[in-house]
Amino acid sequence: MNQTGLTFKQRNKQNTLNLAKWTVAWLLTLAIASFGPHFLWQDQTVITVAAIVINILVGVMMILANKRQLQGMDELQQRVQLNAMGITLGASLVFGLAYSLLQSSGLVLFNEDISHLVLFMGVTYLVCILVMNKQLNDEDEA
Amino acid sequence: MKNRLKVLRAEHNYTQAKLAELLDVSRQTVNAIEKGKFDPSLPLAFKAARLFNLSIEEIFQDE
Structure with a gap:
């Protein structure tokens, strides 16, 4: 308390x-x-x-x-969140710019929207949290 | 870092949930510390030491 x-x-x-x-x-x-x-x-x-x-x-x-x-x-949960946010930010930057390059070179014709980026970030964040929690909870003891 | 948290917890008949409540953290954090997957901060280590009336070195040892 x-x-x-x-x-x-x-x-x-x-x-x-x-x-x-x-x-x-x-x-x-x-x-x-x-x-x-x-x-x-x-x-x-x-x-x-x-x-x-x-x-x-x-x-x-x-x-x-x-x-x-x-x-x-608590400090472990904060660390998990920080890692998930860091990976999400990095992945959005790397894949967002890679997509932009593909589009500017005419290799991709799909019309992007801001909602696609939000969705990508949401899914990446969620997957990171789930994977990290699974790693921590393996061999869990009640 | 190695620690004796699980042994001390058993000696005091605490469940992970009870110890988590006493340390003001989640049960997952207690579990991760016991398994050596997470090294606690100095304030949390001090809190554990106070709870078991031991020094930090008696609970946590550098590998």
């Missing part, structure tokens, strides 16, 4: 739930900002700008919740 009066497990759970809430809120504001101009308010610029500003503000709160969650982890 620490100064918050919560055990490590309780604190971790609370931080994860808090992050999940802000992530859902951010996704909702992103969806509203994406589809709203066409389906809800017929391309009124002021409302579109307001929706985007709200999305950014909620996004900042999500980043802070993510930071809090990382800070609440």
Whole structure:
């Protein structure tokens, strides 16, 4: 237990739930900002700008919740996260630029989108976390 | 780095979960330290030493 009066497990759970809430809120504001101009308010610029500003503000709160969650982890969990983030960043840079080279030389005709990069980063991050946790949990003892 | 955490834990009849709770870390971290897959930081080593009323050197030894 620490100064918050919560055990490590309780604190971790609370931080994860808090992050999940802000992530859902951010996704909702992103969806509203994406589809709203066409389906809800017929391309009124002021409302579109307001929706985007709200999305950014909620996004900042999500980043802070993510930071809090990382800070609440123990040192091994933080190391796993750091390694996963490092590999994800490196892989995105290397494969992103390699793809850009392939495209500029005309070898790839597939039209890329920012969502493809987000998906690539998400999958890389997830695989890294799973592999590293599996390595650590081998021969686990309850 | 070698350590006697598993032996000390057994001597005190702690489960990994209980020891993790006392050290304010996850059970996976206790498991990784016991298996020698992860070397704890100095603050965590001090915490373990305080818990078992031993010096750090009596728990952790350099290989």
